[in-house]
Structure formats: C-alpha cells, structure tokens
Amino acid sequence: MTTRYQGKTVLITGGANGIGRAAALSFAAEGAQVVIGDIATKAGEATIRDICDAGGKAHFFQTDVAQAIEVDRLIEKTLALCDRIDCAFNNAGISGKRAMPLAHIREDEWDRIMEINVKGIWLCMRRQIPIMVRQGQGAIVNTASFLGLTGTAIGLSSYVASKHAVVGLTRAAASEYARKGVRINSVCPGFVETPMVNSILSFPAMREKIERMHALGRLGSAQEVVNAVLWLCSAEASFVTGHDMVVDGGCTAKSAS
Ligand code: NAD
Numbered sequence: 112m113t114t115r116y117q118g119k120t121v122l123i124t125g126g127a128n129g130i131g132r133a134a135a136l137s138f139a140a141e142g143a144q145v146v147i148g149d150i151a152t153k154a155g156e157a158t159i160r161d162i163c164d165a166g167g168k169a170h171f172f173q174t175d176v177a178q179a180i181e182v183d184r185l186i187e188k189t190l191a192l193c194d195r196i197d198c199a200f201n202n203a204g205i206s207g208k209r210a211m212p213l214a215h216i217r218e219d220e221w222d223r224i225m226e227i228n229v230k231g232i233w234l235c236m237r238r239q240i241p242i243m244v245r246q247g248q249g250a251i252v253n254t255a256s257f258l259g260l261t262g263t264a265i266g267l268s269s270y271v272a273s274k275h276a277v278v279g280l281t282r283a284a285a286s287e288y289a290r291k292g293v294r295i296n297s298v299c300p301g302f303v304e305t306p307m308v309n310s311i312l313s314f315p316a317m318r319e320k321i322e323r324m325h326a327l328g329r330l331g332s333a334q335e336v337v338n339a340v341l342w343l344c345s346a347e348a349s350f351v352t353g354h355d356m357v358v359d360g361g362c363t364a365k366s367a368s
Contacts, residue, residue, distance in 0.1 A: 115345055117142030120193040122185075124176050124235060125203030127154035129305030130254065133333035134200050134340055139167030141341065144193055148174035148185040149203065176203045176231030177223075186238040196242050198344040201235045202254040204228045204273075206307055210266035221269050228273035232280060236295070240288055248292040250344040253281050255297040257359040261366045274299075278355045285353030294352040296343045301359030303331045326361025 121138045125131035126147030132154075139145045139162040147169065149155040155171040162169035170192060174185045189196060205227050207220055232253050243249025258267065259274030278297055285295040302308055302321050312318045312330075322329055339358045342348055357363050 113141050115141045115341070116198075119143045119197040120146065120189065120195055121198045121200065121344070122146045122148070122189055122196050122239070123200045123202060124148045124174065124185075124231070125254070126200075127151040127158055127171075129307055130300065130303060130333045130336050131200070131202040132158050133337045134202065135169065136162060136165075137334070137337050137341055138198075138200075139169055140165065143168075143198075145169040146185075146189045146193065147171045148176065148182075150175050176201075176235060177226035179234050182231075182234040183238060186235075186242070190242070195246055196239055197246075197249060199235065199239045199249070199251045200254070200340055200344070201232045201239075201251065203231055204254055204307075206267065206270050210311075212266055213268040216269055224269045224273050225276075228270070229276040229280070232277055236280075236284055240284070240293055243293045244288065244291045246292075249294075250348075251284075251293065251295040252340050252343050253277050253295070253297045255281070255299045255355060257299050257301050257357060257362045259297070259299055260355060260357070260363055263366075281355065282353045289352050294343075294348070296348075296351060296354045296356060298336060298339055298343065299355050299357045299359060299363070300336045301325050301331055301362040303333055303336055305333055324362050324365065325359065326365045329360065331358065331360055 121143040123131050123135050126135040127149035135145050152173045159169045159171045172185050172188050174181045255277040256274040258271045259278040281297040336358050339356050
C-alpha cells in the first residue's frame with residue numbers, strides 16, 4: 112500500500128463495476144477514504160466489502176446520477192461522513208442498449224444517454240465545485256471517451272455526442288474555476304474490457320474489429336485507465352487542467368492518420 116491519497120476523500124460515481132470499481136480499489140489502496148455513488152446496489156456493496164477486507168475505508172450510497180435530488184443526497188452524505196471532498200471521479204455512464212444508426216434511435220434512448228452521461232456529470236460538478244472552492248483545492252476527473260474527440264460509423268452517435276459534451280463541459284468548468292484552486296480534467300479511454308462492452312466482445316468478429324481500431328492492437332484494461340486518473344487527481348498533475356487525457360491504445364491517433 113502506498114500513501115499518495117492518505118487522509119483524502121475521493122468520491123467516485125459508477126464505482127460498482129468496471130473502470131469505477133478499479134478506481135475505487137486503487138484510490139483506497141493508496142490511502143484514500145472512498146465514497147461510491149452508483150445505481151447498482153449489490154455490486155456497489157461488493158466493491159465496498161472488497162476494499163474494507165483489504166484494510167481500506169469505503170462507503171456506498173445508491174445514487175442515480177441523472178436525478179438532482181439523489182446527487183444532492185450523495186454529496187450531503189459524503190460531507191456528513193468525511194467533512195470534505197478532495198477528489199471526484201465522475202465516471203458513471205452508459206453506452207445504450209443497442210448500437211444503431213442515428214435515424215433509428217428512439218427519443219427515450221437519446222434522452223437517457225444524455226441524462227446520465229452529460230447531465231449526471233453537471234449535477235455532480237455543480238455540487239462538488241463549491242465545496243472544493245471553499246476548501247481552496249480540489250481535483251475532478253470526468254470520464255469521457257476517445258469517442259468524445261472523434262466520430263465513428265458503428266452506430267453510437269448519441270454516445271459520441273454525449274462524450275463530446277463531457278469534453279466541452281470539462282474544458283469550460285476548468286476555465287471557470289482554475290483560479291479558485293480546482294483542477295478539472297477528463298479521461299478519454301479507448302475500448303476497455305468491462306461489463307459495458309462485454310456483450311459486444313462476445314462476437315469474435317466484433318472483438319477483432321474493435322482490436323484493430325487500436326494502434327496497439329488490443330483493448331485496454333480498467334487499471335490502465337485508472338492509472339491516468341490517479342495521476343490527474345494527484346499533486347504531480349498540479350499544472351494540468353482542462354485537459355482531455357487520451358488513454359486509448361492509439362485509437363484517436365489511428366483514426367486521425
Ligand atoms: P460499466 O458498465 O462496467 O460501469 C459503469 C457503472 O456506472 C456501473 O456500475 C453502473 O451501475 C453505473 N451507472 C450506470 N448508470 C448510472 C446512473 N444513472 N447512476 C449511477 N451509476 C450509474 O462501464 P465502464 O466501462 O466501467 O464505464 C465507465 C465509464 O467509462 C463510462 O462513463 C463509459 O462511458 C466510459 N468509457 C468506457 C469505455 C469502455 O470501453 N468500457 C470506453 C470509453 C469510455
């Protein structure tokens with residue numbers, strides 16, 4: 112166990128599974144008190160148990176990040192427990208149930224992606240930022256995607272639009288609050304093996320196609336993304352704000368070439 116985050120409180124949304132779960136385990140292993148907000152209760156509680164069994168400190172609150180009242184409650188409970196929020200990893204997100212061309216997307220499917228992926232991040236930041244401003248310091252990382260920087264023809268236009276919005280929201284928020292001690296960045300993963308993409312990967316032809324999109328010729332692991340998040344939240348990144356950090360095995364570079 113290292114101590115980079117000793118004495119720090121880290122709030123993570125979407126921490127029950129995938130990248131968020133890996134982040135929760137890593138922040139806790141580096142000494143942080145971790146608070147997870149996620150809609151998935153069983154998986155969230157399992158993550159907390161795993162952290163506590165390893166000697167770390169963690170709490171779970173069932174939260175739908177698309178609901179203002181639930182986000183407000185998550186923040187209140189975090190403050191009641193920990194008194195401060197040093198870092199926030201706003202990571203909860205969905206890709207939608209099915210990939211399909213733009214003209215076939217249903218309005219309710221479009222709205223749900225935007226509510227969770229974009230509004231959810233705004234709802235979190237609008238409560239986290241004033242707390243960090245009061246503290247005189249804080250670091251936020253929002254999960255975007257390499258698809259927040261490029262387009263694709265694989266039927267994910269609403270997801271692509273939502274992640275472009277995350278990158279834009281992050282840059283604007285970083286510009287507004289940089290002089291108040293709050294650094295705000297986004298992380299832009301390539302395809303990562305998590306529950307979100309497992310169903311797509313079960314088709315061998317699709318796995319091959321996705322692997323080929325990456326210059327490195329493979330998918331990433333959740334931990335490879337988390338390594339960047341831990342750095343962005345740390346004092347080592349003290350001159351980094353408004354940055355969209357690509358952790359995508361060369362997807363973006365390849366699509367630009
Ligand atoms: P995942 O499905 O494994 O985990 C996402 C977590 O978010 C789950 O625990 C889920 O319960 C939670 N969640 C979903 N809706 C929620 C809501 N309304 N309120 C609270 N929690 C909610 O997915 P992942 O791959 O770990 O994705 C994490 C983030 O990374 C997402 O924002 C996703 O868009 C992004 N991302 C993933 C990949 C990838 O290939 N896996 C690539 C680029 C970006």
